[in-house]
Amino acid sequence: MRALLLVACLAACGDNLKAKDDAGVSDAAPDAQALRHCLDRPTEIVRPPNGQLPCDLLPPGFGQ
Amino acid sequence: MHKKFLLVALISGTAAAHPHIEGGPAFANVSGQLVTFGVSHGCSGKDTVKIEVAIPTGVTGVRGLYGPFGAPKATKDANNNVTTVTWEKATYETDDNTYPEFTLRLKVPDVPFTQLMFSVTQTCRDATGDTVVVWDKPDDTTGNAAPRLTVVPARAKGWNKFMLPAGIAEADVPLYFGDAHIVWKGSAAYSPNAVVHAMIAMTPGVSVLSGDLAAGDEIWVKY
Numbered sequence: 001m002r003a004l005l006l007v008a009c010l011a012a013c014g015d016n017l018k019a020k021d022d023a024g025v026s027d028a029a030p031d032a033q034a035l036r037h038c039l040d041r042p043t044e045i046v047r048p049p050n051g052q053l054p055c056d057l058l059p060p061g062f063g064q
Numbered sequence: 065m066h067k068k069f070l071l072v073a074l075i076s077g078t079a080a081a082h083p084h085i086e087g088g089p090a091f092a093n094v095s096g097q098l099v100t101f102g103v104s105h106g107c108s109g110k111d112t113v114k115i116e117v118a119i120p121t122g123v124t125g126v127r128g129l130y131g132p133f134g135a136p137k138a139t140k141d142a143n144n145n146v147t148t149v150t151w152e153k154a155t156y157e158t159d160d161n162t163y164p165e166f167t168l169r170l171k172v173p174d175v176p177f178t179q180l181m182f183s184v185t186q187t188c189r190d191a192t193g194d195t196v197v198v199w200d201k202p203d204d205t206t207g208n209a210a211p212r213l214t215v216v217p218a219r220a221k222g223w224n225k226f227m228l229p230a231g232i233a234e235a236d237v238p239l240y241f242g243d244a245h246i247v248w249k250g251s252a253a254y255s256p257n258a259v260v261h262a263m264i265a266m267t268p269g270v271s272v273l274s275g276d277l278a279a280g281d282e283i284w285v286k287y
Contacts, residue, residue, distance in 0.1 A: 050266075051262070051263060051266040052263055052266050052267040052268070053246075053253075053260075053263045053264060053266075053267045053270065054263075057245070057246050057260065057263070057286065058248075059223060059248045059284035059286070060223060060284070062248070062251075063269075
């Protein structure tokens with residue numbers, strides 16, 4: 001009986017470790033290769049840069 | 065004694081590095097600003113033992129800070145305005161390896177987009193005697209250039225609208241707007257930042273600011 005409980009316990013521990021890996025959640029920092037400036041990933045952001053001045057660099061009243 | 069110093073200066077020539085103003089610019093018509101003068105070198109290998117700074121007309125509220133030579137001494141005119149501030153030490157080093165700094169607290173007049181010249185008299189000493197160099201010329205082509213303090217208008221972070229009280233030569237635009245994000249005159253813009261400058265050139269309906277700015281021009285500046 002004790003041997004059976006021991007086997008069951010080991011099996012449970014193994015399952016838990018495997019489940020943690022599968023979840024893909026980690027406290028580690030994201031891969032540095034994934035960090036790129038907006039200009040280097042124009043297809044991934046809502047408003048891709050077009051090389052022109054953004055509106056916050058136009059003075060008040062500009063174009064009126 | 066002073067005449068003796070000047071006489072030695074005439075003999076010794078100009079073999080010294082500029083005393084210069086560190087940091088800046090200063091804000092027009094704002095009290096309590098600190099202006100620091102750095103003395104890179106002595107005179108021909110001699111240690112600097114005395115620095116006298118002449119205060120330009122219109123600069124008020126002047127006080128010298130304690131420095132590496134101790135407490136400064138000030139002279140004043142009949143209106144009680146400080147005209148010179150002098151720091152002096154009694155001893156000298158046997159070589160010229162120090163970098164002394166001297167700081168004034170002052171208020172510059174309401175003269176934005178200009179530069180104020182501070183004439184500086186530097187005295188150096190070694191066992192052979194004193195050497196005095198006067199830094200009072202507008203630029204190096206005419207002699208020993210005086211340190212210049214760049215004056216800009218007081219501003220807030222973000223957008224500021226200015227009417228220029230005096231013209232600004234195109235070559236001086238980076239001098240007065242070196243810490244701006246972007247400067248606009250009409251549909252022409254300038255930025256000291258290379259990336260923003262490229263955006264200016266790429267934006268339809270916008271041109272790169274060129275030419276001199278004139279007195280009375282209205283400009284928008286974002287800091």
